[in-house]
Amino acid sequence: MPYLQAVVKETLRLHPPVPLIPRRAESNAEIRGFTIPKHAQVLVNAWAIGRDGNTWVDPTSFTHGRFLGSEVDFKGRDFELIPFGAGRRICPGMPLAKRMLHLMLASLLHSFAWKFRDGMTPQEMDMSNKVGFTLLKTVPLCAVPVQG
Numbered sequence: 001m002p003y004l005q006a007v008v009k010e011t012l013r014l015h016p017p018v019p020l021i022p023r024r025a026e027s028n029a030e031i032r033g034f035t036i037p038k039h040a041q042v043l044v045n046a047w048a049i050g051r052d053g054n055t056w057v058d059p060t061s062f063t064h065g066r067f068l069g070s071e072v073d074f075k076g077r078d079f080e081l082i083p084f085g086a087g088r089r090i091c092p093g094m095p096l097a098k099r100m101l102h103l104m105l106a107s108l109l110h111s112f113a114w115k116f117r118d119g120m121t122p123q124e125m126d127m128s129n130k131v132g133f134t135l136l137k138t139v140p141l142c143a144v145p146v147q148g
Contacts, residue, residue: 004102004109006067009081012050012074014062016083019047019135023089046082047135055080074098112145 021044029036036042051059056066072078075094076086084091091097116122126139 001102001106002068003065004106006070007064008101008105009067009072009074010062010064012083013056013066013081014050014060015129015135016046016050017134018083018085018091019045019129019131021046021082021085044082044085046085047129047131049080049082052080108145112147114143115146117142117144 025036025040074081076090084094128138130138
């Protein structure tokens with residue numbers, strides 16, 4: 001399942017479940033000339049990190065094979081891919097998601113053929129996001145399973 005795992009990582013890179021991760025500064029810090037005081041509330045922008053042109057080649061396009069053969073993972077050690085956060089405050093559901101996401105997605109893909117509702121084509125899909133506490137699609141996708 002390396003290809004499926006690579007596609008899931010690429011999906012989480014472009015569409016992290018929580019785009020802004022709240023943190024509190026444990027000590028005074030200086031970042032790019034700005035002073036962050038101790039105990040200040042800061043937001044880590046996982047959405048922007050996943051689209052950083054200094055880190056990713058062609059950062060805004062979905063490249064399904066980007067992570068094939070790559071050691072970069074979303075466990076919180078590789079800070080260029082942090083859809084579940086990192087460090088002591090990483091999402092407690094990440095280990096379950098890491099184990100179950102690939103299994104459930106592979107089962108759904110294997111068990112059904114899929115089509116868009118109302119005759120929509122892939123070119124008509126709107127992949128824009130609206131930001132809230134979680135990242136949502138502006139126009140929700142509705143895929144219909146067809147018993148195959």
